[in-house]
Every structure is written in structure tokens, then in C-alpha cells.
Amino acid sequence: MPASGVTSSIPDIVIGRLPVYLRALTRLAQEGREVTSSHELGERLGISSAQIRKDLSLFGGFGKQGTGYHISYLIEQLKQVLKVDREWDVVLVGVGDLGRAVAHYKGFINRGFRIVAAFDNAPDKVGTSVEDMTIQPVEKLRDVVAERGIKVAMIAVPAASAQEVADMLIEAGVRAILNYAPINLNVPDDVHVQYIDPVLHLQRMTYYL
Amino acid sequence: MPASGVTSSIPDIVIGRLPVYLRALTRLAQEGREVTSSHELGERLGISSAQIRKDLSLFGGFGKQGTGYHISYLIEQLKQVLKVDREWDVVLVGVGDLGRAVAHYKGFINRGFRIVAAFDNAPDKVGTSVEDMTIQPVEKLRDVVAERGIKVAMIAVPAASAQEVADMLIEAGVRAILNYAPINLNVPDDVHVQYIDPVLHLQRMTYYL
DNA sequence: AACTGTGAAGTTTTTCACAGCC
DNA sequence: GGCTGTGAAAAACTTCACAGTT
Numbered sequence: 520m521p522a523s524g525v526t527s528s529i530p531d532i533v534i535g536r537l538p539v540y541l542r543a544l545t546r547l548a549q550e551g552r553e554v555t556s557s558h559e560l561g562e563r564l565g566i567s568s569a570q571i572r573k574d575l576s577l578f579g580g581f582g583k584q585g586t587g588y589h590i591s592y593l594i595e596q597l598k599q600v601l602k603v604d605r606e607w608d609v610v611l612v613g614v615g616d617l618g619r620a621v622a623h624y625k626g627f628i629n630r631g632f633r634i635v636a637a638f639d640n641a642p643d644k645v646g647t648s649v650e651d652m653t654i655q656p657v658e659k660l661r662d663v664v665a666e667r668g669i670k671v672a673m674i675a676v677p678a679a680s681a682q683e684v685a686d687m688l689i690e691a692g693v694r695a696i697l698n699y700a701p702i703n704l705n706v707p708d709d710v711h712v713q714y715i716d717p718v719l720h721l722q723r724m725t726y727y728l
Numbered sequence: 729m730p731a732s733g734v735t736s737s738i739p740d741i742v743i744g745r746l747p748v749y750l751r752a753l754t755r756l757a758q759e760g761r762e763v764t765s766s767h768e769l770g771e772r773l774g775i776s777s778a779q780i781r782k783d784l785s786l787f788g789g790f791g792k793q794g795t796g797y798h799i800s801y802l803i804e805q806l807k808q809v810l811k812v813d814r815e816w817d818v819v820l821v822g823v824g825d826l827g828r829a830v831a832h833y834k835g836f837i838n839r840g841f842r843i844v845a846a847f848d849n850a851p852d853k854v855g856t857s858v859e860d861m862t863i864q865p866v867e868k869l870r871d872v873v874a875e876r877g878i879k880v881a882m883i884a885v886p887a888a889s890a891q892e893v894a895d896m897l898i899e900a901g902v903r904a905i906l907n908y909a910p911i912n913l914n915v916p917d918d919v920h921v922q923y924i925d926p927v928l929h930l931q932r933m934t935y936y937l
Numbered sequence: 938a939a940c941t942g943t944g945a946a947g948t949t950t951t952t953c954a955c956a957g958c959c
Numbered sequence: 960g961g962c963t964g965t966g967a968a969a970a971a972c973t974t975c976a977c978a979g980t981t
Contacts (some may be wrong), residue, residue, distance in 0.1 A: 526781050537931070537932075537935075538932055539928065540914075542911075542912075542927075550823075563912060564912055565912070568768075569937045575826055591867055601931050601935050602935060603931050603934055604936040607934060610823055617833065619829065624825070624826065626926075630927045632927065670937055671934070671937075678755075681836065692740065695936075696882055701751060701753075701835055703752060703774070711933040714929075715869070715926060716835075717835075717840075717882070718747070718835055718839045720906050720922035721816075721818075721840070721906055722812050722922040723743055723744050723922060724752070724880070724906075725810055725811040725816060726799060726809065726810050728811060
């Protein structure tokens with residue numbers, strides 16, 4: 520969801536679909552394809568072709584009538600729109616099982632993100648390293664974020680500490696938070712939060728079983 | 729999203745919010761609270777109170793005028809609606825860093841799910857154990873799922889194998905899949921899939937930075 | 938012939954606002 | 960006075976369908 524108070528002509532729901540398109544296009548490119556159509560993309564994603572055309576048209580005419588969309592060009596354009604035509608430095612707070620898995624995950628790089636620092640308060644973790652990063656105590660968080668101008672963070676601490684960590688991150692300058700803790704965060708209007716809670720997804724499906 | 733072809737009077741978007749309500753209510757209960765209101769809940773979640781009332785009213789009058797909602801009663805009702813007033817047996821396919829973190833995650837139990845088997849094809853993993861489960865080769869998947877009547881699975885294998893694993897799961901009887909692989913799955917209309925790809929969430933936020 | 942981009946139509950979702958109840 | 964449940968209104972979103980381009 521958009522930070523409330525931000526006015527934009529592009530619906531947030533559209534912004535949410537762009538990364539999905541980007542992922543599918545990247546895959547098509549890997550398969551060696553050069554051109555695709557709204558119809559093909561829609562088929563792969565389970566989205567109507569009209570929706571894809573309408574979404575993309577909001578940002579300009581990326582396609583060619585009669586031909587479709589040139590994949591690598593469209594990828595480039597979408598990356599630019601989403602501002603992932605660069606690499607964002609990201610900090611990770613919480614290096615338990617989950618945080619460790621996140622730190623090891625190879626899927627961030629090449630898609631716009633690079634974890635540059637990891638924080639945890641457990642005395643037996645501080646000073647040890649994970650993926651070439653020395654785990655730092657949470658007290659250092661503020662300085663690191665502020666000095667490096669970091670805008671993106673991931674929270675992988677227990678629910679009980681998540682709000683506190685979020686507050687520290689925001690005060691230090693972070694404006695986008697990916698929260699793995701199963702709790703809603705209260706944040707100012709100009710800070711964006713996204714949530715990952717596998718149980719929410721599972722519970723959403725059992726209704727239909 | 730609903731499996732297409734399924735007709736239901738309840739919008740899927742509402743079903744998607746119920747687990748969020750349930751999570752917030754559980755937290756309120758932990759804080760020792762007994763009663764809440766649509767207004768309070770909405771404030772915590774960043775959702776309008778009218779929306780919460782409308783959503784809940786679709787399932788019956790859970791609240792009391794002038795008073796609000798009795799928390800433990802509402803929790804019970806929501807669990808029933810979402811069918812998480814029981815424990816679903818779940819299988820996990822893929823025990824790399826991510827799968828291992830998923831296996832260790834303590835948040836499934838008490839929220840309706842229990843991982844009962846883990847599969848992987850790496851020879852150095854098969855036969856070893858994770859969280860009291862012996863990792864089994866993927867060839868055993870079909871039998872285990874079919875014999876135990878398992879309906880829910882989580883996929884944590886590389887993108888390249890995810891579709892293949894999904895096909896096997898579905899053939900064995902699985903009807904709900906939580907897919908951690910960064911790829912869209914093609915499944916029949918009566919199978920539900922939910923996706924977890926942290927990068928999609930991050931990319932959605934950078935647009936606004 | 939194939940496909941995009943797009944107004945217009947249709948559908949879904951959200952919000953409003955208030956009657957009714959505690 | 961405070962709160963729910965709910966029709967009605969408003970807003971948002973999706974699909975239709977076709978003119979226009981390659």
C-alpha cells in the first residue's frame with residue numbers, strides 16, 4: 520500500500536503487479552525469447568491481457584502494435600519505473616534461523632538489492648559473521664543506517680521486538696521496511712512497510728479446502 | 729485469489745483480510761484484552777472501521793451494538809471460518825537454507841499448521857534430519873502425501889524445479905501450495921497457490937522512494 | 938493478421954451515514 | 960454515548976471492444 524498522504528496518479532495495485540511482470544519477463548529473457556505479447560504474459564501469470572496492456576500503458580507506450588513487447592526493452596523500462604535499475608543497500612535486523620536464511624538468499628542481488636549489514640543483540644552472535652558480514656549489535660544500527668544513507672531494511676526479529684526495531688530504523692532514516700515478524704507495525708505516513716507471514720497465506724487457502 | 733471456477737458469495741479479498749484480523753485479535757488477547765471495536769482494530773491495522781464491520785458481517789453478527797466484539801469469541805469464529813480451528817498436516821519440499829528456516833519456524837503450530845514431512849533430493853541431505861523429521865527423497869513424496877491425505881504443501885526448491893514439484897504434489901492430492909520459489913506456477917483451477925518472494929515486496933516499495 | 942493503447946461499460950470494493958441496540 | 964450492521968452512494972478497478980498501427 521502507498522504511504523498515505525502520498526498523491527500519485529498510478530494506483531498502488533498496479534505498482535504491485537509490475538514486479539510480477541518484471542519477474543516473468545526476466546524468465547522469458549532467460550529462455551532466450553526476444554518478443555512477447557500481453558496475451559502470452561497474461562497466460563503465464565493468470566492475468567487478463569487487457570489488464571497487462573492497461574497497466575503498462577500508464578507508463579508510456581512500451582509495445583508495438585502488431586508486434587508486441589520487446590522483452591529486454593520492457594525489462595529495462597520496468598526496472599527504471601520501479602527504481603531497481605540500481606542496487607539498494609539493505610540492512611537486516613535479526614539473525615536467527617530466518618534472518619540467516621535471508622542473509623544467505625542469493626535472489627536479492629541482480630534484482631536491485633544488496634544486504635550490506637546485519638544486526639542482532641544476542642551476545643553469542645555479535646562479532647560472528649554471516650555471508651561476509653560481521654554481525655553488529657543493534658546499538659550500532661542508527662549510525663550505520665544514517666552514515667550510509669540506507670533507505671531499505673528487513674526485520675527478522677521476534678514479534679515482541681519488531682516495533683522497537685522499526686522505530687529505530689525509521690529514526691535513522693529508513694523509509695521502506697520488509698517485516699518478517701508476524702505483527703503489524705505502526706509507522707509514519709512516509710514510511711512503507713510490506714509484510715511476509717507465511718501463515719497468513721496458508722490461512723487464506725484453507726478457507727477454500 | 730480463489731481457484732477460478734469456484735463460485736462463492738464471499739469475495740476473496742475479504743478472505744485475505746481475515747487472517748490479518750485473526751492475528752491482530754490474537755495479539756490483543758495476549759495483551760489481556762477481552763473486548764475490542766472495529767475502530768480500535770482498524771486503527772491498529774490501518775484499515776477503516778467500516779471495512780472491518782462489513783467484512784465480519786458477511787459471516788454473521790459477531791459483535792454487540794454499543795459494546796464491540798468479544799475478542800476470544802471472534803477469534804474462535806474466525807478460526808472456524810478459515811478452517812484453522814484444527815491442525816493441517818503440511819509437507820515441505822526443499823531443505824536448503826530457506827527450507828531449513830521454514831522447518832525451524834515455530835509460528836506454524838497454534839496457528840493451524842504442522843509440518844509432518846520434509847523432502848529433498850540432495851544425496852547428502854536425504855536420511856539426515858531436521859526438526860525431528862528424517863529428510864526423505866522426493867520420490868517418496870507421492871506416497872506420503874496420498875497415504876496421509878495431505879492437502880497443504882510448501883515449496884522451497886530452486887525456481888527451476890518448482891513446477892515439477894508442484895505437479896507431483898498436485899497429482900498426489902495437494903490442493904493448497906505455498907510457493908517460495910520466485911516463479912509463477914501453472915496449476916489446475918481447483919488448486920490454490922500463494923507466493924512468497926521477498927524481492928517482489930521490496931520492488932514494490934522502491935517505486936515510492 | 939496480429940497486436941497495442943484506450944475510451945466506455947461493467948463489476949467489484951470501499952466508504953458513507955444512519956437506524957437500531959446496548 | 961458508543962457501537963454494530965447495512966443499504967445506498969461513491970470510488971476504484973477490470974474487462975470490453977475497437978480504432979489505429981505495424
